[in-house]
Amino acid sequence: MPDHPHRRRRRTLLAGAFAITVLIGLLGGSAFAGEAADPALPANDAARGMIYNGLRVDRTGPCAGMFQVKGVTPVMCTHGPDTPPVGLSVKRRIQPLAAAPAAAASALAVCEGDGTSGRRVEVLYIHGSTSRYQQYLETFRSLAEGVDVIFNESARETGGERHVRYVTETVNGACRPVVRDVQIADSALNANDWAPLLNAVKAAGYTRTDRKYLQFVDANVYCGIGGFAGDTRKTDANRSNSGPEYARADNGCWSAGVAAHELGHTLGAVNNNAPNASGAAHCVDEWDVMCYKDGPNVVIQTKCTDRAHDNRLDCNHDDYYHTNPAAGSYLANNFNVADNLFLIKGPGGGNPQPNPNKALAAAASASYTSSWESVAAINDGAEPAQSNDTVNPRWGTWPNTGEQWALLTWSAAQTLTSAEVYFFDDNGGVRVPASWKLQSWNGSAYVDVAGASGYPVALNQYNRVTFTSVSTTRLRVLLQSGAGSVGLLEVKAL
Known part of the structure; x- marks a missing residue:
């Protein structure tokens, strides 16, 4: 399987905790219902996929301190759009991978059960009247497998094992992620607003509460955007342990790194009370899949000097991902993505220590x-x-x-x-x-x-x-x- 490195995002628009605080102050106590557009949102930058249409800043409720996607039920929270990593462009399509010969087909390292039961990540290829499903099927499978590599190699750094529990099927004798072919209206696919696409996907039946939906979208609107609960509770009832939840990557950003980043948000990264949190669901200690300068007042610190870790989770494993955190540490007391119920837990440090609280x-x-x-x-x-x-x-x-x-x-x-x-x-x-x-x-x-x-x-x-x-x-x-x-x-x- 080819390497799909995740390079650095650079956001220069208003974003992050500072921006959200400013927006909330500007909005005051006004109601959101029925407004055509929120004038306090950052300006769109379509060339970089920074589309804020259809979002609003919430002061209270489950999305407090974040954005809410308007026009979607039940309530859906998000950290907002992400900028493209270096080397990718929202407006330039990723070329498909060649289909591997049957004898050389890649596969998931670990699969579990019947491939459908229980909490699982389901991969969707979403397109309009033009479908490239067969052309890109191998690409989507390989990218999803690359996401699994990122999660497991990051777990190995803490002495454990974690795999994404995908909806799977057997292909030429190998266990591989299922990729659903989902056609929606062109108007919903290309809308400068995530809600029409989400509602179309929901109308197609992808609404299971035991699913995280990883969306590879054949459009040029966003680089990536994902749902984010922002729930810090150390409990299986944490909202990051349930669905339906959606992570989106458009065709200019079809890479394992972007997919892992957006899926990471849906699994609970990075909570804003984490030691190195940016305040906008990212981290500031590079190099790290979830870290980048996401706001004008955010200061980045290089704490993991190996650039290869830009394709791994949680530099120093103290913010959101550790398979066996030390008693009394932040991850022992707060939600830990490594404990997410959508991941397969393997042996070797796989069980977190009991919460000392x-x-x-x-x-x-x-x-x-x-x-x-x-x-x-x-x-x-x-x-x-x-x-x-x-x-x-x-x-x-x-x-x-x-x-x-x-x-x-x-x-x-x-x-x-x-x-x-x-x-x-x-x-x-x-x-x-x-x-x-x-x-x-x-x-x-x-x-x-x-x-x-x-x-x-x-x-x-x-x-x-x-x-x-x-x-x-x-x-x-x-x-x-x-x-x-x-x-x-x-x-x-x-």
């Missing part, structure tokens, strides 16, 4: 909870973006002041040595506490944990406390209010 298994209660808030927020696993988090659930006690508490209770004793607390502060009625401490239940009373390292009250970050090891069924966060009522976004018990 024991708060996730506790029942939460509190001294008081405002009627519009939820005490369950303190251990739901949602990672806050800031202390004034307006997206995830919060626990708050307004208008009550004075001493307040939030409690984690387990059915069996847990051995704990540290905890991390993220304060809710809306710069209004709910503020960081004047003081706080941790208490454990000794069987008859709550007592302060011994050897506490200190109780910081910093905004926009976890406040970590270490203490002498204790075995307990309850851990209480006791807070004294200061300038207002108190609240918490998340508590981790480690």
Whole structure:
């Protein structure tokens, strides 16, 4: 199988976290329904596939801080369009590969089950009245297999094995990805808006909740664009573990690198709370399939100097892809693409270590909870973006002041040595506490944990406390209010 290197993207238009923040500020609280175009979106650059028609910036809901694709149900979120890698052009077609002789046909290294059951990535060739299916069939199979190589070779760097669980068939005795031939109207195929194509593909029946659809589109509109959930939760219920979800590469960018990049978005890369996140679903530590300068204020750092890693996932494996992350690391506590249920997990480091955050298994209660808030927020696993988090659930006690508490209770004793607390502060009625401490239940009373390292009250970050090891069924966060009522976004018990 020939090599399809993924070269560097360079985006110069408004994009990324800075741009989205500006757009949200410009939009304020206005409604989106029914508008012809959003004047606050970046300008289109058709020559480079940067098409923002049909997108809107969301302030709240599942697409908060990202774009939503208008006119598509259910709600579909995306990071937005990607620019072409060096050497590719939106307006110049990739030439087809020659069909390999039967004896030399390539194949997927690992296939699973009957080829159709369960969560799978399904490859679609989408065209209008002109079909090049037979001409490009070998190309699409090989590119999909190249994506699998990228995912598995990246897993091997962490001592594990991962393969894309494709919908497969046997071709000349070899297991290969199925490529569906999907014809839609020319108007939908060539629309300067992803929604008409998505709706046409959905109307053709590609709507399964156990599918990620990898779209090779015979058009010259985008280089690539993909759905992105932006869900950081360390759970099988993470939205990146479900479908239908769609990744698109147009014919000028038919390459394994672009396909792996867009599929990577649908599988959960790169969450904006990752250590090297750009803020727009990419990373900033090169070289890496998912990294590039996607906004004017984004600063790129070269942390993996081998340019060959531009065709691999997760430089240093600390942002979104590691088959066996260390306890306490970011990927041990947040969603990890290597755990995505659309991937086949092999032996050798294939099972991630248990999540050290024991708060996730506790029942939460509190001294008081405002009627519009939820005490369950303190251990739901949602990672806050800031202390004034307006997206995830919060626990708050307004208008009550004075001493307040939030409690984690387990059915069996847990051995704990540290905890991390993220304060809710809306710069209004709910503020960081004047003081706080941790208490454990000794069987008859709550007592302060011994050897506490200190109780910081910093905004926009976890406040970590270490203490002498204790075995307990309850851990209480006791807070004294200061300038207002108190609240918490998340508590981790480690």
